[in-house]
Amino acid sequence: MQELTHYINGAHVKGTSGRFADIYNPATGEVQAKCPLASTSELETAVAAAQAAQPAWAAVNPQRRARVMMKFVDLLNRDMDKLAEALSREHGKTLPDAKGDVIRGLEVVEYCIGAPQLLKGEFTDSAGPGIDMYSMKQALGVTAGITPFNFPAMIPMWMFAPAIVCGNAFILKPSERDPSVPLMLAELMEEAGAPKGILQVVNGDKEAVDAILQNEVIQSVGFVGSTPIAAYIYAEGCANGKRVQCFGGAKNHMIIMPDADMNQAADALVGAGYGAAGERCMAISVAVAVGDGTADRLLEKLVPKVETLKVGPYTSGDDVDYGPVVTAAAKANIERLVQTGLDQGATLAVDGRDFKLQGYEDGFFVGPHLFDNVTPDMDIYKHEIFGPVLSTVRVNTYEDGLKLAMDHEYGNGTAIFTRDGDTARDFANRVNVGMVGVNVPIPVPLAYHTFGGWKKSVFGDLNQHGPDAFKFYTRTKTVTSRWPSGLKEGGEFSIPVME
Numbered sequence: 001m002q003e004l005t006h007y008i009n010g011a012h013v014k015g016t017s018g019r020f021a022d023i024y025n026p027a028t029g030e031v032q033a034k035c036p037l038a039s040t041s042e043l044e045t046a047v048a049a050a051q052a053a054q055p056a057w058a059a060v061n062p063q064r065r066a067r068v069m070m071k072f073v074d075l076l077n078r079d080m081d082k083l084a085e086a087l088s089r090e091h092g093k094t095l096p097d098a099k100g101d102v103i104r105g106l107e108v109v110e111y112c113i114g115a116p117q118l119l120k121g122e123f124t125d126s127a128g129p130g131i132d133m134y135s136m137k138q139a140l141g142v143t144a145g146i147t148p149f150n151f152p153a154m155i156p157m158w159m160f161a162p163a164i165v166c167g168n169a170f171i172l173k174p175s176e177r178d179p180s181v182p183l184m185l186a187e188l189m190e191e192a193g194a195p196k197g198i199l200q201v202v203n204g205d206k207e208a209v210d211a212i213l214q215n216e217v218i219q220s221v222g223f224v225g226s227t228p229i230a231a232y233i234y235a236e237g238c239a240n241g242k243r244v245q246c247f248g249g250a251k252n253h254m255i256i257m258p259d260a261d262m263n264q265a266a267d268a269l270v271g272a273g274y275g276a277a278g279e280r281c282m283a284i285s286v287a288v289a290v291g292d293g294t295a296d297r298l299l300e301k302l303v304p305k306v307e308t309l310k311v312g313p314y315t316s317g318d319d320v321d322y323g324p325v326v327t328a329a330a331k332a333n334i335e336r337l338v339q340t341g342l343d344q345g346a347t348l349a350v351d352g353r354d355f356k357l358q359g360y361e362d363g364f365f366v367g368p369h370l371f372d373n374v375t376p377d378m379d380i381y382k383h384e385i386f387g388p389v390l391s392t393v394r395v396n397t398y399e400d401g402l403k404l405a406m407d408h409e410y411g412n413g414t415a416i417f418t419r420d421g422d423t424a425r426d427f428a429n430r431v432n433v434g435m436v437g438v439n440v441p442i443p444v445p446l447a448y449h450t451f452g453g454w455k456k457s458v459f460g461d462l463n464q465h466g467p468d469a470f471k472f473y474t475r476t477k478t479v480t481s482r483w484p485s486g487l488k489e490g491g492e493f494s495i496p497v498m499e
């Protein structure tokens with residue numbers, strides 16, 4: 001049985017706590033490796049290495065730090081196939097989707113190459129007689145991030161690339177379900193030129209997370225995962241005086257107007273609802289059809305597409321639309337929620353319950369499910385299912401659809417499908433959701449914009465990547481400087497004001 005390691009101070013280090021988590025091959029259900037779960041003292045070893053390495057790294061000029069990112073991009077491209085394969089093997093997603101996971105992270109690394117420009121401060125010449133004022137963006141010091149299983153390449157890179165290019169050291173606590181790619185990324189960063197101790201991977205569970213939250217050296221914590229854990233980490237981290245940003249769960253609504261192109265809407269829904277087995281925080285999980293006629297026309301197109309989705313292991317290559325879910329527990333939770341949907345009166349328009357794949361009977365595969373006649377009081381509507389289950393809600397008017405999306409506790413992403421510019425514009429302006437698609441089902445902003453939801457999908461003020469990341473990972477210092485031209489006599493006793 002393969003035993004994975006931590007990556008501390010430039011070396012793979014075996015776990016010493018004696019505690020391990022099982023890493024499954026989700027396609028076969030077999031345990032394929034063990035992930036060490038760090039103790040507080042293992043985390044502290046990493047913090048000490050980070051603290052020792054960080055000041056010299058912050059003193060490296062931004063252009064040189066950016067060059068490490070340039071080299072890292074090359075290495076990611078060189079190792080793309082290897083990274084994607086390792087990712088699919090532990091996560092279960094298809095190989096093209098695993099490459100997308102790496103590429104969406106790589107794009108943020110590319111953005112970080114602009115650090116010399118992005119880290120420039122402001123300067124006011126002659127703010128007063130002989131007085132100049134300027135601001136600097138300085139690194140925080142040692143920073144940390146805790147990431148979810150569903151994007152084991154992209155989300156770590158969204159955090160560590162801006163943190164490191166800003167001059168910080170970064171400790172990554174990835175998901176214990178699929179930590180191999182994060183370990184590979186740490187090796188590649190070092191090959192690209194990051195000094196030892198600047199990017200470290202400490203594997204673990206709640207014990208390692210609590211050690212991060214309580215550690216006095218760590219200045220900031222980034223978190224992406226489920227909302228209850230996000231709320232906990234935000235509260236604890238803030239109480240301990242850290243800068244914290246936490247991104248949580250989602251229930252993304254797609255409004256389908258009567259004038260929408262139904263073929264386009266149905267295609268968008270199969271991709272956004274079932275891609276990555278629905279294990280995406282930007283997956284569409286609720287289709288909101290405006291008018292019964294719209295719902296009927298949509299389902300007529302959608303049902304055959306959902307029924308013919310190809311589900312299988314990533315080793316089948318391009319011939320698979322989505323793979324297994326990540327664990328047996330995730331599968332059981334999806335099945336439980338599907339049963340509540342039936343018990344509470346929803347119609348199962350496509351029933352994926354009996355799905356079996358020959359040769360993979362013990363894998364964590366879930367067949368595609370499509371519900372119709374879902375209402376807001378049902379558990380399948382209220383909760384994030386994180387599986388290949390799409391719920392259709394029928395509403396009478398556009399205003400009813402908008403209200404539905406607005407009343408849900410989550411506010412990560414949403415979309416509207418329509419041919420009417422005025423409706424689309426009204427929706428984008430009024431909806432209280434952080435990322436909006438107009439005829440685009442998964443509106444994940446590109447690297448140079450920022451990513452973040454609203455409501456219970458986020459805790460904190462700044463978004464991920466784009467300009468916000470450079471704010472999150474730096475502190476502003478403002479200097480007021482005067483070089484007197486001659487001798488001054490005496491002190492000034494009233495507060496200085498600019499003339």
Ligand code: NAD
Pocket residue numbers: 146147148149150151173174175176204205206209210224225226227229230247248249250280281384386412453457
């Ligand atoms: P999770 O909350 O179970 O785990 C996330 C991280 O928290 C992991 O590193 C895990 O080890 C750690 N953790 C788990 N339990 C903990 C505890 N009790 N105390 C401290 N730390 C703990 O989430 P997951 O299942 O890995 O990921 C799926 C969730 O992430 C979904 O809810 C999804 O919507 C969300 N997500 C959100 C975004 C976003 O940007 N909003 C992006 C991706 C995923």
